[in-house]
Amino acid sequence: MAEVTYLEALRQGLWEEMERDERVFILGEDIGIYGGAFKVTEGFLAHFGPSRVIDTPISEAAIVGAAAGAAHMGLRPVAEMQFIDFISCAYDMLTNYVATARYRTGLATPLVVRGPSGGYVRGGPFHSQMPEAAFFHTPGLKIVCPATARDAKGLIKAAIRDEDPVIYLEHKYLYRRIKEDLPEGEDLLTPIGRARLARQGTDLTILTYSAMVFKALEAAEEIAASDGASIEVVDLRSLVPMDDEAIMQSVRKTGKVLIVHEDTRTGGVAGEITARINEQAFEWLDGPIMRVTAHDTPLPYSPPLEDFVLPQTADIVKAARWLLAY
Amino acid sequence: MAAPATQRLAIPAGLSRQQVLDIYYFLRLTRSLEERLVNLYRQGKVIGGLYRSLGQEGESVASAYALEPGDILSPLIRNLGSLLVKGAKPVDLFRQYMAKATGPSRGRDTNVHFADLERGYLGNISHLGDMVPVMAGVALSFKLRRESRVGLVYVGDGASSTGAFHEGINFAAVQRLPLIVILENNGYAYSTPTSRQTAVQRLADKAKAYGIPGVTVDGNDVFAVYAATREAADRARSGGGVTLIEVVTYRRKGHAEHDDQRYQPKEELEHWANHDPLDRYTARLVASGWAEAEELAGVDARVARELDDALALAEQEPMPAGESALSGVLACPSAAPLLWFRRR
Numbered sequence: 001m002a003e004v005t006y007l008e009a010l011r012q013g014l015w016e017e018m019e020r021d022e023r024v025f026i027l028g029e030d031i032g033i034y035g036g037a038f039k040v041t042e043g044f045l046a047h048f049g050p051s052r053v054i055d056t057p058i059s060e061a062a063i064v065g066a067a068a069g070a071a072h073m074g075l076r077p078v079a080e081m082q083f084i085d086f087i088s089c090a091y092d093m094l095t096n097y098v099a100t101a102r103y104r105t106g107l108a109t110p111l112v113v114r115g116p117s118g119g120y121v122r123g124g125p126f127h128s129q130m131p132e133a134a135f136f137h138t139p140g141l142k143i144v145c146p147a148t149a150r151d152a153k154g155l156i157k158a159a160i161r162d163e164d165p166v167i168y169l170e171h172k173y174l175y176r177r178i179k180e181d182l183p184e185g186e187d188l189l190t191p192i193g194r195a196r197l198a199r200q201g202t203d204l205t206i207l208t209y210s211a212m213v214f215k216a217l218e219a220a221e222e223i224a225a226s227d228g229a230s231i232e233v234v235d236l237r238s239l240v241p242m243d244d245e246a247i248m249q250s251v252r253k254t255g256k257v258l259i260v261h262e263d264t265r266t267g268g269v270a271g272e273i274t275a276r277i278n279e280q281a282f283e284w285l286d287g288p289i290m291r292v293t294a295h296d297t298p299l300p301y302s303p304p305l306e307d308f309v310l311p312q313t314a315d316i317v318k319a320a321r322w323l324l325a326y
Numbered sequence: 327m328a329a330p331a332t333q334r335l336a337i338p339a340g341l342s343r344q345q346v347l348d349i350y351y352f353l354r355l356t357r358s359l360e361e362r363l364v365n366l367y368r369q370g371k372v373i374g375g376l377y378r379s380l381g382q383e384g385e386s387v388a389s390a391y392a393l394e395p396g397d398i399l400s401p402l403i404r405n406l407g408s409l410l411v412k413g414a415k416p417v418d419l420f421r422q423y424m425a426k427a428t429g430p431s432r433g434r435d436t437n438v439h440f441a442d443l444e445r446g447y448l449g450n451i452s453h454l455g456d457m458v459p460v461m462a463g464v465a466l467s468f469k470l471r472r473e474s475r476v477g478l479v480y481v482g483d484g485a486s487s488t489g490a491f492h493e494g495i496n497f498a499a500v501q502r503l504p505l506i507v508i509l510e511n512n513g514y515a516y517s518t519p520t521s522r523q524t525a526v527q528r529l530a531d532k533a534k535a536y537g538i539p540g541v542t543v544d545g546n547d548v549f550a551v552y553a554a555t556r557e558a559a560d561r562a563r564s565g566g567g568v569t570l571i572e573v574v575t576y577r578r579k580g581h582a583e584h585d586d587q588r589y590q591p592k593e594e595l596e597h598w599a600n601h602d603p604l605d606r607y608t609a610r611l612v613a614s615g616w617a618e619a620e621e622l623a624g625v626d627a628r629v630a631r632e633l634d635d636a637l638a639l640a641e642q643e644p645m646p647a648g649e650s651a652l653s654g655v656l657a658c659p660s661a662a663p664l665l666w667f668r669r670r
Binding site: 063064068074100105107139140162 | 462657
């Protein structure tokens with residue numbers, strides 16, 4: 001066992017897949033000699049060479065489009081968005097081309113688009129986004145959001161091996177803050193579409209993903225210590241496909257549901273989860289399904305503003321207490 | 327400049343007599359197939375729009391014919407000819423236009439939006455320009471695997487205004503990918519004339535911005551388009567990278583069959599009718615002694631028979647079952663869930 005950061009775990013996963021399968025190659029902006037804006041691909045160019053580590057122009061539509069064409073031909077491209085905020089520049093390519101290719105033509109498009117997501121880093125409106133809702137709505141794309149180092153590694157490996165296009169949203173706040181002992185020399189794979197029970201509980205379920213998993217766990221510990229209530233935390237890990245079974249199992253157990261995500265509220269993933277619980281487990285509910293999310297604004301960079309807009313542990317504690325008392 | 331008599335009879339661009347007849351077959355097949363489709367459209371049997379390539383068959387067929395079997399092209403709605411050259415069968419097109427279960431897209435996407443990488447084509451999507459980056463990726467796979475293969479992507483004068491066109495061609499140029507971009511300047515993007523699409527006088531000049539060769543050819547001269555594409559393919563295969571070929575042609579019909587063409591001047595239509603690529607090609611074949619008129623009439627008859635057979639087959643085939651719409655969005659899970667209000 002060796003202690004690795006979330007970022008190192010992701011890096012290891014990429015590296016191992018490139019070692020394992022010569023069809024895997026990576027492309028993106030400044031990923032070669034510079035090793036990527038966050039050094040996820042540091043050392044890759046020297047080891048794998050310029051034909052498998054491709055520095056591209058500032059050109060997200062070309063990066064994703066070229067990845068799609070190469071994937072049709074049997075290669076396994078992993079495209080990096082320097083910040084995930086720029087994935088919107090490839091929105092057309094992802095939603096109109098990549099997402100529909102298999103359905104329309106039967107062609108496989110096994111590519112991964114990954115990049116640093118999320119806020120709490122004072123990055124402002126264009127270096128802090130959580131873009132999942134924009135793609136969650138489009139049939140034909142898978143979306144994964146690892147919270148732990150183990151899943152950062154296990155999900156990138158699973159995404160690369162998947163036959164479908166996968167958007168892999170890593171959280172930049174977690175890159176060097178999260179550390180975990182991971183086994184060496186073992187093929188760590190996290191199945192796509194399966195949630196993880198992050199904390200067992202009996203009184204209330206928090207459904208969440210990505211960096212919010214840790215805020216939810218903090219809130220659960222605080223409430224356990226002060227109120228004695230038992231909160232269950234489910235780390236969804238995969239948004240498409242979503243593990244409805246794990247969600248409903250927890251809902252049936254606790255009867256109360258709080259959904260927490262960092263993305264803005266309106267049209268966010270929490271709304272869809274709420275609808276699914278309503279359809280599949282309504283009679284098990286002992287209270288309304290509540291949400292803790294970002295406020296509906298672009299994300300400002302000044303610390304008091306960012307802290308105000310984004311969900312904080314105290315918000316989760318407050319919402320959970322309200323729901324526990326319902 | 328008069329050429330010596332012995333050279334006047336030589337077929338240009340290194341083509342053999344059999345190849346010249348082959349090209350004639352594909353030109354005739356394209357035109358006749360579209361004429362059959364017009365009849366079906368008027369009978370209400372075509373589902374969706376019908377986009378004619380009348381007047382543009384020459385460049386479609388000639389450019390595709392200049393490729394090798396392993397090469398892959400991406401057609402536009404007016405490149406039926408290039409699809410046929412690459413091995414698409416008339417029955418595929420009838421099935422596709424009639425939205426049959428047996429069609430190459432199984433009733434999912436319209437007209438020429440379908441793919442067969444074994445035969446060598448990857449159909450476009452409606453978002454014009456998007457196939458340039460995608461075909462750059464196809465060409466990238468050739469380069470990474472050191473395969474002697476070439477990609478060819480068609481774009482129109484309108485698509486050359488899109489961001490995807492720019493991003494794709496720039497990426498391919500920087501990577502020196504084996505890619506040919508055929509820029510079809512057919513005068514109009516729907517109703518918008520090329521002069522309102524771009525301030526560039528000669529569309530091939532756009533190549534300068536990418537540091538790649540750009541040539542302009544008479545798109546209604548089959549031999550000229552064949553030779554230019556052949557040269558670009560040779561360059562691509564030998565590591566010379568991307569070539570932009572502007573083919574100057576004319577869209578003799580409207581954007582689609584419903585379009586009354588009110589914006590196309592009558593004299594302009596007449597001018598281009600007199601410069602039709604199939605007429606020009608036929609006249610040149612006969613005048614140069616490369617084919618006899620009777621021989622060509624024989625090809626016409628063969629095309630008519632093939633289309634009769636294909637249409638008879640496609641017409642009696644079934645439409646897709648509604649529930650089949652749910653499969654194949656993803657590899658896993660293999661079908662979208664059936665919604666409760668549709669359960670039996």
